[in-house]
Amino acid sequence: MNLEKVKKVLGPKKQFIHGDTAVCYGALLAGCNFYGGYPITPASEIAEMMASLIPKVGGVNIQMEDELASIAAVIGASWTGAKAMTATSGPGFSLMQENIGFAYMTETPLVLANVQRSGPSTGQPTLGAEGDVMQSRYGSHGDYQAIALSPNTIQETVDLTIKAFNLSEKYRSPVFVMISADIGHMREKVVIPDEIELFERKKPDVPPEEYVPFGEGNYGNIKVPEFAAFGTGYHTYVTGLTHNEYGFPATDDQEDHDRLVRRQIEKITDDREELTDIEERNIEDADVVLLSYGLASRSALGAMSKGRDQGKKIGYLRLKTLWPFPNDPVKELSKKVDKIVVVEMNTGQLYHKVKEFADCEVVLSSKIGGEVHTPDEILKEV
Amino acid sequence: MANDNKKMISGKELQEKYLRKDMMPHIFCDGCGLGNVIDYTLRAVDRVGLDMDRTVFLSGIGCSSRIPGYIEADALHTTHGRALAFATGVKMSEPDLNVIVFTGDGDCIGIGGNHFIHAARRNLNMTVIVVNNFIYGMTGGQVAPTTPEKDKATTAPYGNIEPPFDISKMAISSGASYVAKWPVFRPHQPISSISEGLENNGFSLIELLSPCPTAYGRRNRYRQLQDLWEFYEKNTILVEDYEKIQKFGSEEEKERADKMIKIGVLHEEEREPLEERYYRLLKELEE
Numbered sequence: 001m002n003l004e005k006v007k008k009v010l011g012p013k014k015q016f017i018h019g020d021t022a023v024c025y026g027a028l029l030a031g032c033n034f035y036g037g038y039p040i041t042p043a044s045e046i047a048e049m050m051a052s053l054i055p056k057v058g059g060v061n062i063q064m065e066d067e068l069a070s071i072a073a074v075i076g077a078s079w080t081g082a083k084a085m086t087a088t089s090g091p092g093f094s095l096m097q098e099n100i101g102f103a104y105m106t107e108t109p110l111v112l113a114n115v116q117r118s119g120p121s122t123g124q125p126t127l128g129a130e131g132d133v134m135q136s137r138y139g140s141h142g143d144y145q146a147i148a149l150s151p152n153t154i155q156e157t158v159d160l161t162i163k164a165f166n167l168s169e170k171y172r173s174p175v176f177v178m179i180s181a182d183i184g185h186m187r188e189k190v191v192i193p194d195e196i197e198l199f200e201r202k203k204p205d206v207p208p209e210e211y212v213p214f215g216e217g218n219y220g221n222i223k224v225p226e227f228a229a230f231g232t233g234y235h236t237y238v239t240g241l242t243h244n245e246y247g248f249p250a251t252d253d254q255e256d257h258d259r260l261v262r263r264q265i266e267k268i269t270d271d272r273e274e275l276t277d278i279e280e281r282n283i284e285d286a287d288v289v290l291l292s293y294g295l296a297s298r299s300a301l302g303a304m305s306k307g308r309d310q311g312k313k314i315g316y317l318r319l320k321t322l323w324p325f326p327n328d329p330v331k332e333l334s335k336k337v338d339k340i341v342v343v344e345m346n347t348g349q350l351y352h353k354v355k356e357f358a359d360c361e362v363v364l365s366s367k368i369g370g371e372v373h374t375p376d377e378i379l380k381e382v
Numbered sequence: 383m384a385n386d387n388k389k390m391i392s393g394k395e396l397q398e399k400y401l402r403k404d405m406m407p408h409i410f411c412d413g414c415g416l417g418n419v420i421d422y423t424l425r426a427v428d429r430v431g432l433d434m435d436r437t438v439f440l441s442g443i444g445c446s447s448r449i450p451g452y453i454e455a456d457a458l459h460t461t462h463g464r465a466l467a468f469a470t471g472v473k474m475s476e477p478d479l480n481v482i483v484f485t486g487d488g489d490c491i492g493i494g495g496n497h498f499i500h501a502a503r504r505n506l507n508m509t510v511i512v513v514n515n516f517i518y519g520m521t522g523g524q525v526a527p528t529t530p531e532k533d534k535a536t537t538a539p540y541g542n543i544e545p546p547f548d549i550s551k552m553a554i555s556s557g558a559s560y561v562a563k564w565p566v567f568r569p570h571q572p573i574s575s576i577s578e579g580l581e582n583n584g585f586s587l588i589e590l591l592s593p594c595p596t597a598y599g600r601r602n603r604y605r606q607l608q609d610l611w612e613f614y615e616k617n618t619i620l621v622e623d624y625e626k627i628q629k630f631g632s633e634e635e636k637e638r639a640d641k642m643i644k645i646g647v648l649h650e651e652e653r654e655p656l657e658e659r660y661y662r663l664l665k666e667l668e669e
């Protein structure tokens with residue numbers, strides 16, 4: 001897809017847009033040329049915006065019959081070589097989990113934006129939450145490693161959606177962009193970047209007889225195999241069954257399963273350091289650090305300022321990449337400070353992960369029900 | 383129309399040309415109709431002359447969904463019931479690819495019913511071969527939405543009390559542009575219908591009634607494979623004959639015909655497939 005054409009369709013370089021639109025902008029700038037959607041509050045604006053914009057850049061939009069189908073269509077499109085995405089919210093994310101697992105098992109690049117609302121079940125459709133963090137890691141059955149990004153501004157939603165496409169291409173994996181409904185519907189200024197670095201999935205450069213579709217690849221991170229799109233003569237058999245390097249079912253073989261699943265996990269965890277994306281403020285002299293992400297991190301930032309004004313030595317650490325989890329940075333941080341307060345819009349999800357790696361006291365500042373933390377609510381835990 | 387006079391490819395040539403040797407032996411039971419289904423499909427593919435580099439086979443979960451594994455081509459063996467949704471993504475994204483879907487009765491209209499009616503409605507240009515064996519075979523013989531009333535299944539041990547679906551009828555009412563139904567016990571008509579389906583520019587459904595001696599036959603009246611063949615022979619009626627009986631037959635004949643399974647080319651119409659509409663729209667937007 002032609003970047004200049006996309007920019008023309010997107011309009012002025014500086015705009016005042018909401019997060020759902022920002023997801024679309026990021027996607028189109030990254031070369032997304034297939035959108036498979038299904039309406040759901042508060043993510044419907046993404047489907048609407050894609051329906052309007054993607055045909056103008058020559059891409060495909062289709063509204064499927066449900067979320068099971070929208071993610072399925074996205075996977076099918078990806079196997080023809082398309083950069084494909086979908087967007088949804090909690091109930092839809094739940095419905096998609098089986099096919100998300102299929103995408104992991106078949107190493108299919110795709111991007112999924114989850115505009116989170118309060119759950120469980122139908123919950124509070126119009127109110128923001130960040131309660132799908134663990135679902136984004138463990139929502140499908142079996143063993144796999146997720147990649148999930150969590151922006152906290154509208155500009156960052158554009159930027160991290162572009163990054164999500166690059167990571168999905170690089171690791172041949174689903175990548176989640178996790179925003180809360182508030183980010184989805186909040187307007188801020190964005191600047192459309194001039195230059196965009198894009199990563200495209202690697203194609204095999206060997207003849208079909210020598211191609212190993214599910215083995216270790218031959219470039220960069222050696223655990224990602226090259227991708228032969230359908231219709232290019234490689235005759236790839238793609239199955240959700242455990243398969244050997246050639247793609248053929250190996251459902252009774254312990255070693256094949258072990259090798260396949262561990263490679264699929266390690267292709268991502270081997271690059272944990274590179275994938276770590278953290279913003280730190282005032283860590284140097286801090287006794288207490290507010291660790292947060294997404295919408296809640298905006299409250300945490302406010303709490304830090306207020307606490308500092310009161311003379312408290314508070315630092316701030318924000319995760320832009322939720323998964324894979326930054327194990328070492330959290331461990332290192334915990335050696336320098338007395339206490340970590342995990343600020344989350346759920347009843348404690350990443351809190352447990354932080355506890356797993358921190359050597360200091362870890363407490364939770366939790367808020368649910370569609371309202372953000374007040375600085376004082378957070379400072380109570382300091 | 384497919385060229386019926388073209389010399390039929392021999393079984394050996396068919397194997398050489400289209401099957402993956404690495405995947406043999408296949409997992410199907412003795413007496414299963416799925417071998418016939420593969421054979422007929424590949425003969426049709428050969429007759430129509432599809433380029434195997436530009437053909438994608440998709441399937442869901444179940445015995446029939448294992449078929450693409452044996453064919454030397456690109457294939458997406460997907461999740462239970464969802465093959466048509468995956469196929470929609472493939473076809474919309476790359477409309478020049480030939481798309482063939484294998485699915486079973488449970489996969490197609492049990493768990494996958496919603497995708498089935500929508501795929502037919504969209505009339506994407508793809509050929510769907512649904513292998514109807516009246517049962518969930520791979521999982522060991524549970525009752526299906528197609529199991530005839532009173533028949534026994536592991537989850538209907540006292541006989542099925544639910545009325546079965548008519549898959550072909552559902553496809554027609556949902557918008558499929560080509561629908562045919564045949565038992566697999568004779569090769570000629572299924573091959574010819576699959577060929578016509580492949581040549582039809584739209585959603586083609588070929589329902590093949592196929593014996594599952596393992597999970598269905600032995601639990602019901604069909605101890606021998608022969609009994610199942612006889613069942614199809616006695617209980618199916620060519621749609622043309624059915625229509626004649628409805629016009630000219632006695633009440634008794636009509637009643638008997640009503641109880642039979644109508645087979646043949648059940649529906650044909652010309653209707654623009656969705657992908658053509660979409661790409662036409664793209665062109666218009668460009669102008």
Ligand code: SF4
Binds near residue numbers: 413594
């Ligand atoms: S269980 Fe039935 S459908 Fe499955 S392979 Fe055996 S005979 Fe065929």
